[in-house]
Amino acid sequence: DSGVTQTPKHLITATGQRVTLRCSPRSGDLSVYWYQQSLDQGLQFLIQYYNGEERAKGNILERFSAQQFPDLHSELNLSSLELGDSALYFCASSASGSDSGELFFGEGSRLTVL
Amino acid sequence: GIQVEQSPPDLILQEGANSTLRCNFSDSVNNLQWFHQNPWGQLINLFYIPSGTKQNGRLSATTVATERYSLLYISSSQTTDSGVYFCAVQGGKLIFGQGTELSVKP
Numbered sequence: 160d161s162g163v164t165q166t167p168k169h170l171i172t173a174t175g176q177r178v179t180l181r182c183s184p185r186s187g188d189l190s191v192y193w194y195q196q197s198l199d200q201g202l203q204f205l206i207q208y209y210n211g212e213e214r215a216k217g218n219i220l221e222r223f224s225a226q227q228f229p230d231l232h233s234e235l236n237l238s239s240l241e242l243g244d245s246a247l248y249f250c251a252s253s254a255s256g257s258d259s260g261e262l263f264f265g266e267g268s269r270l271t272v273l
Numbered sequence: 274g275i276q277v278e279q280s281p282p283d284l285i286l287q288e289g290a291n292s293t294l295r296c297n298f299s300d301s302v303n304n305l306q307w308f309h310q311n312p313w314g315q316l317i318n319l320f321y322i323p324s325g326t327k328q329n330g331r332l333s334a335t336t337v338a339t340e341r342y343s344l345l346y347i348s349s350s351q352t353t354d355s356g357v358y359f360c361a362v363q364g365g366k367l368i369f370g371q372g373t374e375l376s377v378k379p
Contacts, residue, residue: 202369207366215366217366259304260304261306266315
């Protein structure tokens with residue numbers, strides 16, 4: 160158990176819909192990262208938050224947004240869903256906001272868009 | 274950006290065999306981690322190893338940062354070692370290689 164909690168574990172929805180994925184980091188960790196794992200793209204970095212502020216942005220679509228709340232949990236919002244958004248979405252946390260901290264991953268949220 | 278290449282892409286072993294997985298990266302990094310993704314999709318931390326050598330049971334890893342590569346050794350492999358092994362490096366964000374898919378046969 161990494162200490163990072165993600166909900167829901169599985170989600171099935173239809174094209175055009177909107178979903179919210181939730182992540183609670185390990186106790187004391189200030190950084191939260193979101194990753195997408197799809198069959199054709201591998202593990203892709205989406206976005207990082209550190210202590211409530213956006214720290215780095217990767218290949219995140221404009222239809223996607225995220226935030227980190229004062230209690231440090233984070234949510235990833237996916238809207239106008241397309242079939243290609245079906246993937247495993249991981250949240251990770253680390254104590255550091257810098258390049259050198261060790262990341263710990265949650266079990267992922269598997270999204271299926273029909 | 275930093276490129277991460279893992280080899281081999283696929284590996285089939287008989288139970289009890291040893292193996293070496295390689296990770297090459299194109300630039301200096303402040304962080305390197307090895308993960309095991311099990312058949313259920315979970316990403317499990319194996320090593321945090323920006324440099325040097327570490328051992329954990331049957332697994333060990335060595336990173337030679339000056340030469341920009343890392344090696345993961347698996348000894349006396351077991352069927353539970355099956356899955357995908359990822360190397361990931363951080364120079365701003367954690368960048369994953371494409372992974373080595375390992376299958377250990379009984």
